[in-house]
Amino acid sequence: MAPQGRSTPAMPALYSAAGQVMVHQMNLAASGFIDPASGISGIADFDGTVSSDGHAAKTSGTLNGRQLQVVQKGSPARKAAATGNIPSLTIW
DSSP, X not given: OOOSSOOXXXXXXXXXXXXXXXXXXXXXXXXXXXXXXXXXXXEEEEEEEEEEOSSOEEEEEEEEEEXXXXXXXXOOOSXXXXXXXXXXXXXX
């Protein structure tokens, strides 16, 4: 198993990677990626690519969401949200 956290300049190749990612029906509140106290919830689908140069991960693709809730006291959206193509997003 590779070490957790950011890479050191001496070992960038250990962390460099690229791949195709398809995630369907990911429950945002239960995923562990978002703090439950934030109030953000819903179901997300992502189809795209993820790549890392050893320092930052970037993604591009299509992101769609259903039943999205973005504030604690809000209610889930009745209509689905679609972003279309995400040209590039640095995720860390």
